[in-house]
């Protein structure tokens with residue numbers, strides 16, 4: 001299998017090249033040159049398959065002969081230490097819980113798979129991998145955790161001082177070892193600009209290369225972060241069938257979206273043969289994609305702050321990928337996708353009502369997915385519905401606790417993080433000191 005860029009499809013790259021390049025030179029994103037089909041046997045066996053078996057079968061189609069099966073199995077087993085259970089909260093309405101990984105957000109799936117794949121590739125080439133990542137919240141934690149303790153790897157995380165939540169900051173700064181947290185006196189945009197400058201600094205790159213050090217990002221658009229986001233759609237469908245759903249039933253997935261990585265994972269799953277009837281692109285008021293679905297015009301705009309902050313994205317990075325997967329056609333996209341968007345007030349009201357009716361606690365992102373599903377089910381009342389619950393509610397105590405009227409119990413992984421000693425390097429928002437820090441790790 002080869003991969004082509006969304007910006008020009010003449011150059012074909014291998015899986016390894018796509019993983020380490022992240023973006024092509026025109027900032028295009030990599031997509032598979034064709035979508036492989038899963039055999040009928042895969043679907044007949046699906047209800048009995050674990051998330052790891054699904055991950056192996058699906059990843060194999062994309063990785064091809066670049067990683068031998070036995071190694072790929074080890075990579076998938078190492079990455080997927082968490083399951084994605086389905087919890088029914090009302091008739092025809094289930095939550096697909098994606099927050100059972102080490103940092104309690106769905107980003108663990110992508111980050112862990114990327115880490116396992118990269119570490120496999122460098123163990124073969126004996127290179128040193130230096131990952132630079134800027135974060136405003138969950139991504140940094142998931143990436144840091146995924147690469148923690150991997151031999152031959154160092155991770156530098158740039159985060160904006162005072163702009164991440166206490167729990168998130170703890171998740172970044174208490175790991176130590178090969179994870180280096182830089183607290184930058186600036187905003188997320190400053191951190192992102194610094195990361196970009198590092199990754200395009202010719203002198204630094206040359207010095208790294210001379211020392212067999214691969215300087216790269218762990219960007220959310222990386223192909224290896226995208227692939228595992230298709231696995232759990234199969235897992236959810238398998239669970240529904242196991243619980244007695246006829247295989248020809250219409251299934252709708254609602255995906256609370258920001259950069260649309262999860263939704264693109266759903267499109268891939270559908271194209272590989274999973275019988276998905278509709279995918280709901282559910283957003284907060286940053287409604288660039290729902291507006292596109294309505295009008296056919298894509299208008300990126302600055303993001304607006306909401307209670308579902310991980311989805312505050314005005315220019316979704318996976319949009320070019322989505323469009324490419326539909327052959328550039330708005331009309332084709334409308335055959336599968338439904339758009340909708342919700343205000344913060346509607347989101348919080350949903351958290352409250354689901355808690356009152358089902359005693360189930362949503363996080364603000366999952367709540368947007370829930371609302372999207374309810375809206376779609378009014379058009380297709382005979383369908384079975386699943387929404388992606390993307391983060392553990394205990395990560396958002398300020399928003400959720402007043403709505404459910406009690407303190408949320410911290411899962412052990414979070415409770416432990418709060419006990420540990422934090423360590424970060426405070427730096428001014430200047431390129432020089434940041435580069436000096438990174439240079440001594442090259």
Ligand SMILES: *Cc1c(COP(=O)(O)O)cnc(C)c1O
Nearest residue numbers: 257258259260261262310390391
């Ligand atoms: C990142 C994130 C999202 C948005 O996912 P995309 O794949 O970028 O659309 C939703 N919920 C949570 C909790 C997240 O961290």
